[in-house]
Amino acid sequence: MAVSVDKAVSPGPVRDHRPPGRRRRGRGRVVIEVAVLAVLAAVMLFPVLWMIETSIKENRDVYAIPAKFFDFTITLDHFKDVFVASGGGPTTLSGSFLNSVVVAGVSTVLATVLGVPAAWAYSRFSVKAKKDQLFFILSTRFMPPVVVVIPIFLMYRQVGLFDTKLGLILIYTAFNVPFTIWMMKGFVDEVPAEYEDAAMLDGYTRLQAFWKFTLPLLLPGIAATAVFALIFSWNEFVFAIFLTSSDAVRTAPPAIAGLIGGTTVDWGLVAAASIVFALPVLVFSYLVRKHLVAGVTLGAVRR
Amino acid sequence: MSDPVSLTDHPVQEASATPPAPGRSRHLSDRWLTVAFISPALLLLLAMSVFPLLWALYLSFTDYSATRGGPATFVWFENFTAILTSAQVHMRAFTTLLYVVGAVTLQTVLGFSIAYLISRRVRGRGVLTTLFLVPMMLSPVVVGLFWRFMLDAQFGVINSMLGSIGLGQVEWLTKQNTALISLIVVDTWQWTPFIMLIALAGLTAVPKYLYEAASIDRASEWFRFRTITLPLVWPLLLIAVLFRAIEAFRLFDLVYILTSGGPGVSTETLSFHVYKVAFLGFNTGTASAYGILMVLIVIVLAQLYMRYLNKLKED
Numbered sequence: 304m305a306v307s308v309d310k311a312v313s314p315g316p317v318r319d320h321r322p323p324g325r326r327r328r329g330r331g332r333v334v335i336e337v338a339v340l341a342v343l344a345a346v347m348l349f350p351v352l353w354m355i356e357t358s359i360k361e362n363r364d365v366y367a368i369p370a371k372f373f374d375f376t377i378t379l380d381h382f383k384d385v386f387v388a389s390g391g392g393p394t395t396l397s398g399s400f401l402n403s404v405v406v407a408g409v410s411t412v413l414a415t416v417l418g419v420p421a422a423w424a425y426s427r428f429s430v431k432a433k434k435d436q437l438f439f440i441l442s443t444r445f446m447p448p449v450v451v452v453i454p455i456f457l458m459y460r461q462v463g464l465f466d467t468k469l470g471l472i473l474i475y476t477a478f479n480v481p482f483t484i485w486m487m488k489g490f491v492d493e494v495p496a497e498y499e500d501a502a503m504l505d506g507y508t509r510l511q512a513f514w515k516f517t518l519p520l521l522l523p524g525i526a527a528t529a530v531f532a533l534i535f536s537w538n539e540f541v542f543a544i545f546l547t548s549s550d551a552v553r554t555a556p557p558a559i560a561g562l563i564g565g566t567t568v569d570w571g572l573v574a575a576a577s578i579v580f581a582l583p584v585l586v587f588s589y590l591v592r593k594h595l596v597a598g599v600t601l602g603a604v605r606r
Numbered sequence: 607m608s609d610p611v612s613l614t615d616h617p618v619q620e621a622s623a624t625p626p627a628p629g630r631s632r633h634l635s636d637r638w639l640t641v642a643f644i645s646p647a648l649l650l651l652l653a654m655s656v657f658p659l660l661w662a663l664y665l666s667f668t669d670y671s672a673t674r675g676g677p678a679t680f681v682w683f684e685n686f687t688a689i690l691t692s693a694q695v696h697m698r699a700f701t702t703l704l705y706v707v708g709a710v711t712l713q714t715v716l717g718f719s720i721a722y723l724i725s726r727r728v729r730g731r732g733v734l735t736t737l738f739l740v741p742m743m744l745s746p747v748v749v750g751l752f753w754r755f756m757l758d759a760q761f762g763v764i765n766s767m768l769g770s771i772g773l774g775q776v777e778w779l780t781k782q783n784t785a786l787i788s789l790i791v792v793d794t795w796q797w798t799p800f801i802m803l804i805a806l807a808g809l810t811a812v813p814k815y816l817y818e819a820a821s822i823d824r825a826s827e828w829f830r831f832r833t834i835t836l837p838l839v840w841p842l843l844l845i846a847v848l849f850r851a852i853e854a855f856r857l858f859d860l861v862y863i864l865t866s867g868g869p870g871v872s873t874e875t876l877s878f879h880v881y882k883v884a885f886l887g888f889n890t891g892t893a894s895a896y897g898i899l900m901v902l903i904v905i906v907l908a909q910l911y912m913r914y915l916n917k918l919k920e921d
Contacts, residue, residue, distance in 0.1 A: 340723050343716075344737055350795065351740055353763055354752050370766035417650060420643035428640045438912050440648075443655040445908045447856035449877045450897030453884045454658035454665070457672060477654030480647050509639055538745035540859040545885065556747040560863055563751065570755050577748040588743040592736065596807045599742065599800060600849060603915055604807075604842065 358382065358574035365571050381575035395550045396576060399558035406468055406554055407536035410475035415529050417476070418483025419521070423513060425484065426491035427499070437485070444481040444601060448541040456545055466548045474542050479532040485602030486531065486594075490524030491517070527591045531598040534584050555580050659901065666895035673888040685895035694871075695879070695896075702875040704786065706854045709793040714847055716794065717801025722835075724802075725809040735806065742799040750863030753792045754779065782872040785865050789873050792864060793857070797850060804846040808839035841918050848911040852904060876900055 356372075357365055364375040388394045425433060455474060456465070464470035494517055502512035537555075544557040553561075559576045562569070591598060597605040666685055670678035689695050724734055741749065756763050757778035765775045778788045812835060820830045858877040861867060867874035867882070874882075880900065884893030 336723050336726065340720070340727070340734065343720055343723075344734065347738055347741060347795070347798070350749075350752055350756060353756060354748075357755070366761045368761055368766060369770055370761070370763040417647045421647040424640045424643035428636055430640060430644070436648075440651065441912070442905065442908045443651050445852055445856075445904050446655065446659070447858070447877055447880075447897070447900050447904060449856070449858045449881050449884075450662070450900055451655070451658055453880075453890065453893055453897055454661040455654070457665075457890070458658060458661065460672075473650075474654060477650050480650060484647060509636060534743070538747075540745065540747050540862075556745055560747050560751065563754070563863075573751055573755070577751060581744050581748050584743050584745070585740065588739075589736070592739075595739070596803060599803065600845070603849075604804065604845060604918075 354574050354577060357570060358578050360571060362569075362571055381569075381571040382579070384569075384572050385576045385579055396555075396558055396562075398550065399553050399555045400579070402468065402552060403537060403555040406471045406475065407533050410472045410479060410536050411529050411532045413472065413476040414479035414483045414532050415525060418480050418528075419487050419525060421480075422484045422487030423491050423517065423521075426488050427496060437488070440481045440484055441601065441603065444478065452542055452545045455542075459546060465546060466552050468552055470546055471542065471552070471554065474546065475536040475539065478539075478542075479535060482535065482601045483528055483532060486528045486597060487521070487524060487602075489597060489602060489605045490521055490528070494520050527594040527598070528602075530587050530591045531594075534587055537584060659898075662894040662897055665891050666898050668891045670891045670894075671888050672884075672890045678891065681891070685892045686899070688892065689896050689899060695876075697871070698874050698876050698879045701786065701871075701873065702855065702877075705790060705793075705873075705875055706851055708786075708790045709797070709854050710847060710850050712790065712794045713798045713801050713850060714843070717798045717846075718805045718839075718843065720798065721802045721805035721809055725806060735803075738802055739799045741796045742803070744796070746796070746857075746859040747863060749792065749796050750860045753788075753795070754864055757788055779865055780869055782869055785869060785873045789861065789864060793854065793860060796860075797853075800850060801843070801846050805839060805843055808842035809835065812838045841914065841921070845911065845914050845918060848907065848914065852907045852911065855907065856900075856904065 356375075358381050359377050359379065360371070360375045361378050361380075364371050367375075384394070386394060386397045424430070425437065430436060459465040459470050464473070498516050498520075499509065499512040502516050503509060507515065539554075540556040540560070543554045544560070547553045547557065550558075555576075559573065559580060562573050562576065588595070597603075665678065667680055667682055668678035669681050669684075720738060724731055724738075727734070757765075759765060759775060759777045759780060762778070764778065769775065776784060778784050816834050816838075817830060820834060825833075856877055857875065858881065861873055861875055861878045862881075865873040867878045876896075877900070880893055880896045883889050883896060887893075
């Protein structure tokens, strides 16, 4: 019983048929409920709208008291400032976006390559203490990052991985592998093992059967899982700030957070940078909305 | 097959049973495949998660400092007794408890209410759900920065709106007693959608015929909610709550961006305190002991979480 946003959207009305006497009271209630929902939606969305507004306001309007909601001049200067330095070259911020792309991309590919075969093996074969192994795998993901980062920091300093992209890629891969295994095991469970058995009767080996028959069926699941892993790495902050120190390696989250370090803060720039940073995430999460429940619970809940 | 998730009502839990192998060789090759496919992932986890924690465990018994360098001397349980008896740590634990309980309770009540309201709507469900989910997908950095701007005492939009309806200015992030509340509010804003999403999943899974049967019996709305909806959604909701509790307990980034633990130490949670001990005080040994204690708490919570998860899967 897969529950997804799309399913939650399915047209079937859940409501019962009210006896006629209650109908009028029912209508009044519907109006109230819709109103409450509208107010809640407005409250939830206001910060996002305010961020968008701030990013296209001129500086004097950004700091206006009382705040200007509608009558302000629109400018795209802040977005330009995100990418183009005052001298003309690219900004350090744009470099950090590039670093984020590399780190998140490579770590996602690695986590997928390591996690998908493992998920398949866990799903198909009897493994000793399988349940315990799977729980151990998920529990590594629950460790508080601030705690894990202390020994990782010392370890990286020893082996020269501190302040390198490779170091970040490795730790993000390790953080995404548990998720990939749990999420993918759900997808593999749904592909009947009989397909592989049939292929093996036809003379294929188990590995060929996996490669030729199961893997193609898993591709949509792999894509969804990879998108979530990408989002997790993209948004990650704690490892990024403690394991890097130079602008050449730093990813976008600590770089954007660094914008508020000085005495005066250019909130227009912060807003524009945040939007540039958040937009891909929103697009990607819209693409995987069907798998959102499984994705945000690290593959644990899929019902 | 483009949509593997909605295939079956009961996903095959243990599809593992290998068919009776006709020969020894196939069985062997299956074993070999299992090892070859699982061990790389496990090795990475051992290297990047288990080994560091074991190292932290070793350091927790020493007086090692990352800046002083030099050999570490064993002090055995001194770090642990120092932490467990420290009044400072007790205060942080209390702050963390307030924060976790406050934020998770608010999120659960709000998230479930929104899900309930949405589940009663027929039209516009998809749009509403998508809109409500936006905060959850944003990075805590973006969320923290933005709320910091909005809650600014001078030119923040929240105070500006309060001013326009004739209320006084509030120093959201710079007063001891409002800072923790602000932190709870921001966390609630970001994570209410999470509870909502999972509650909605539970609500839409409640079989319709139960409601129909109840409505034939002329059961009141409240009665139906209490005897049908709540018992059926509760197991899933509990998992969402536990998940959020673990996340809230280990939260660091939002505190770092929003208040940096201040003013004073009023918003210093355990995670933030560990960071200060480790990276500002460089008492690596003490910080490791501190971290190990936190890991123990997370392990207890995670065990609970997985126990309920198992129960849910078995039903």
